[in-house]
Amino acid sequence: MIALQKVGVSFGTGATRIDAVRDVSFVVDAGESFGLVGESGSGKSTVLRAIAGLIAHARGDIALAGKPVGRRRSKADRKLVQMVFQDPYGSLHPEHTVDQILVDPIAIHRLGDAGRRVARALAEVGLGPEHRFRYPHQLSGGQRQRVAIARALILEPRILLLDEPTSALDVSVQAEILNLLTRLRREHGLTMLMVSHDLAVIAHLCERIAVMSHGAIVEQTTAERLATSTVDHPYTQELLRSNKGFRREEGEGLCPSTPAKADPLQSIT
Amino acid sequence: MSDTLLTVRDLRVVYPGEQEAFVALRGVGFTLGRERLGIVGESGSGKSTAGRAIMGLLPRSARIEASELRLGTTDLLRLDERGFRRLRGKRVAMVLQDPRYALNPMMTVGRQIAETHRTHLRSTAAAARKAALAMLEAVRLHDPARVYDLYPHEVSGGMGQRAMIAMMLIADPEILIADEPTSALDATVQLQVLAILDELVRRRGMGLILISHNLHLVSGFCDRVLVMYAGRVVETCVASRLAEARHPYTRGLLASLPELGHRRPELPQLQRDPAWLADTAFP
Numbered sequence: 001m002i003a004l005q006k007v008g009v010s011f012g013t014g015a016t017r018i019d020a021v022r023d024v025s026f027v028v029d030a031g032e033s034f035g036l037v038g039e040s041g042s043g044k045s046t047v048l049r050a051i052a053g054l055i056a057h058a059r060g061d062i063a064l065a066g067k068p069v070g071r072r073r074s075k076a077d078r079k080l081v082q083m084v085f086q087d088p089y090g091s092l093h094p095e096h097t098v099d100q101i102l103v104d105p106i107a108i109h110r111l112g113d114a115g116r117r118v119a120r121a122l123a124e125v126g127l128g129p130e131h132r133f134r135y136p137h138q139l140s141g142g143q144r145q146r147v148a149i150a151r152a153l154i155l156e157p158r159i160l161l162l163d164e165p166t167s168a169l170d171v172s173v174q175a176e177i178l179n180l181l182t183r184l185r186r187e188h189g190l191t192m193l194m195v196s197h198d199l200a201v202i203a204h205l206c207e208r209i210a211v212m213s214h215g216a217i218v219e220q221t222t223a224e225r226l227a228t229s230t231v232d233h234p235y236t237q238e239l240l241r242s243n244k245g246f247r248r249e250e251g252e253g254l255c256p257s258t259p260a261k262a263d264p265l266q267s268i269t
Numbered sequence: 270m271s272d273t274l275l276t277v278r279d280l281r282v283v284y285p286g287e288q289e290a291f292v293a294l295r296g297v298g299f300t301l302g303r304e305r306l307g308i309v310g311e312s313g314s315g316k317s318t319a320g321r322a323i324m325g326l327l328p329r330s331a332r333i334e335a336s337e338l339r340l341g342t343t344d345l346l347r348l349d350e351r352g353f354r355r356l357r358g359k360r361v362a363m364v365l366q367d368p369r370y371a372l373n374p375m376m377t378v379g380r381q382i383a384e385t386h387r388t389h390l391r392s393t394a395a396a397a398r399k400a401a402l403a404m405l406e407a408v409r410l411h412d413p414a415r416v417y418d419l420y421p422h423e424v425s426g427g428m429g430q431r432a433m434i435a436m437m438l439i440a441d442p443e444i445l446i447a448d449e450p451t452s453a454l455d456a457t458v459q460l461q462v463l464a465i466l467d468e469l470v471r472r473r474g475m476g477l478i479l480i481s482h483n484l485h486l487v488s489g490f491c492d493r494v495l496v497m498y499a500g501r502v503v504e505t506c507v508a509s510r511l512a513e514a515r516h517p518y519t520r521g522l523l524a525s526l527p528e529l530g531h532r533r534p535e536l537p538q539l540q541r542d543p544a545w546l547a548d549t550a551f552p
C-alpha cells in the first residue's frame with residue numbers, strides 16, 4: 001500500500017546542507033500498521049511529509065496503492081492519504097473555527113452531508129458540540145490534536161500518516177484514540193504509518209517497526225522483539241534502556257545513561 | 270527544602286465565550302518549593318491555563334481570581350503587564366506546549382535565545398551568542414552551530430522543544446514551568462534533558478513545575494504530583510507512589526496505559542463519573 005524505494009531528502013546547500021533522509025526504503029502492506037521510531041531529528045517527520053507529497057525535492061520512488069506518485073498529486077491521490085501533523089497548532093488554520101476546519105475538506109472533495117460528518121468526527125475523538133465553533137487558540141493542546149485527527153479521518157482515507165498523534169493527550173484519551181484507530185483498521189482495512197517516541201504506543205498499534213537514526217533506517221524490527229529486548233542495533237538497544245526511565249538513587253538525583261556535560265550550564269551563572 | 274517560591278490559592282479562571290463563559294479553573298491551590306512538582310490530568314483540565322496565569326500570559330479577556338497568587342513576596346494579582354514583563358524569563362519562565370509555534374517564526378532559533386540572554390543579563394552580542402551556543406549544546410542538540418541559524422519551521426519537533434528549553438533556562442529563572450517539555454524527544458534525549466532540569470533543582474534550588482501526560486516520567490522524576498480533572502486538583506500524591514493513587518480518575522489513567530510486552534486488543538477506556546465534578550477531597 002505504501003512502498004518507498006531509496007527515498008532521500010536534503011535541506012540547505014554548501015556548509016549548512018543536511019541529508020535529513022538518506023536512502024530510506026520500506027513497504028507497508030494494505031491494512032497493516034507500520035511504526036517509525038528513532039532519534040529526535042533523525043528524519044521521521046520528513047519521511048511522512050515526503051509520502052504525503054509535501055516535499056517537492058524528495059529523491060527516490062514512492063508508490064501508494066500500487067501506483068507511483070509524482071511531485072504533483074491529483075485530488076484523488078490527496079484523498080487517498082491523510083496526515084496528522086506533529087504540531088497540531090501549526091497545521092490548523094488560526095482564523096478558522098473547528099467547524100470550518102472540518103467542513104473545508106468535505107467541500108473540496110464534494111462528499112456532502114457535512115453537518116452529520118462533522119458531528120460524528122468530533123464525537124469519535126471525544127470532543128463535544130461546545131468545541132465546534134471555537135478557534136484553535138481557544139482549545140487546549142490535546143483538544144487541538146484531536147481536531148487534527150478528526151480532520152484526517154473525515155475524508156475516510158485509505159492511508160493514514162500519524163506523526164506523534166497522541167503525545168499531547170492524557171492516557172485515557174490516548175486509549176480512546178488508539179482503540180478508534182484499531183477499529184478503523186479492522187472495519188475498513190485502514191493502512192497506517194505511525195511515528196511515536198512512546199515505544200509502548202507503537203508496539204500496541206504496530207506489528208513491524210523501523211528504527212531511524214541520522215536520516216537512515218538502522219533496523220527493521222517487530223513489536224514482539226521490542227517487548228523482549230531482542231533487538232540488534234546498538235541504537236535500538238540504547239533506546240530500550242532509556243525507555244525504562246529514571247532511576248533516582250537516594251539523594252543522588254538522576255542517573256542518565258550518559259551524564260550531561262555540566263560546563264555549558266556553568267557559563268550562564 | 271521547603272522555602273516556598275510560589276503560592277497559589279483558590280485560583281479561578283474564566284474564559285468568556287460568545288454564548289456562555291467557560292470556567293477553566295475552579296479553585297486550584299498548591300505551593301511550590303525548591304522541588305519538582307508534577308501536574309498530570311485530563312486533556313482540557315486547565316493545566317496550561319494554570320501555568321499561563323502564573324506567567325501573566327492569559328488572553329486579556331480571561332477573568333482571573335484567587336485568594337492568593339504570590340511569587341515569593343510579589344503579589345501577582347496586582348501586577349500589570351509591565352510588571353510581568355520584568356518578571357518573565359528572569360524569575361519565572363515557561364516552556365510552552367507547541368514550542369515551534371511559540372517561537373518567533375521570523376527570527377532564527379539561536380538569535381532568539383541570544384536576545385533573551387542580552388535582555389536579562391545585559392550582555393554583549395558576542396557573549397550572548399556564546400552563551401546561546403553553549404545552552405544549545407547543553408540540551409543535547411547535535412550540531413549547535415547549525416541549529417543556531419535555523420528558523421523555527423526548519424527544526425524538528427524535538428529540536429524545537431530543546432531550543433525552547435534552552436531559551437527558558439538561559440536567564441537562570443527561579444521557577445521553571447515546563448508544559449510537556451519532552452513529549453517530542455526520544456527516550457534517550459529525554460533522560461538527558463531531564464537530568465539538566467534535575468541538576469538545576471538540586472544544585473541551584475530552582476522550583477520546577479512539570480506538566481506532562483507521561484505518567485512513568487512524572488512518577489520517576491518528580492517529588493510530588495497533582496492530578497487535575499475538570500479545572501480542579503482532585504488528588505495530590507508522592508510521585509513515587511503514583512501507582513497507589515486513589516481517585517477513580519487517576520486509577521482509570523493508570524489502567525489505560527499501554528504496556529510494552531503486554532499487548533491487549535483493546536485498551537480499557539475511562540468511564541467518566543459526573544460525581545468527579547463535585548467537591549470531594551482526595552488527599
Ligand SMILES: Nc1ncnc2c1ncn2[C@@H]1O[C@H](COP(=O)(O)OP(=O)(O)OP(=O)(O)O)[C@@H](O)[C@H]1O
Pocket residue numbers: 011012018020039040041042043044045046047086419422423424425426427428453454455
Ligand atoms: N525546512 C527545513 N529546512 C532545513 N532543515 C530542515 C527542514 N525540515 C527539516 N529539517 C532538518 O531535517 C532533520 C530531520 O527533521 P525531522 O523533522 O524529519 O526529524 P524527526 O525525526 O521528525 O525529529 P523529532 O522526533 O524531533 O520530531 C532535522 O535536522 C531538521 O533540522
Ligand SMILES: Nc1ncnc2c1ncn2[C@@H]1O[C@H](COP(=O)(O)OP(=O)(O)OP(=O)(O)O)[C@@H](O)[C@H]1O
Pocket residue numbers: 137138139140141142143168169170284285286291293310311312313314315316317318319328366
Ligand atoms: N481562549 C479560550 N477561550 C475559551 N476556552 C478556552 C480558551 N483557552 C482554553 N480554553 C479551554 O479551557 C480548558 C483548559 O485548557 P488548558 O489549555 O488549560 O488545558 P490543559 O489541561 O492544558 O489540556 P491539554 O492537556 O490538552 O493541553 C479547555 O477545555 C479549553 O478548551
Ligand SMILES: [Mg+2]
Pocket residue numbers: 044045046086163425426427
Ligand atoms: Mg518529527
Ligand SMILES: [Mg+2]
Pocket residue numbers: 140141142316317318366448
Ligand atoms: Mg495544555
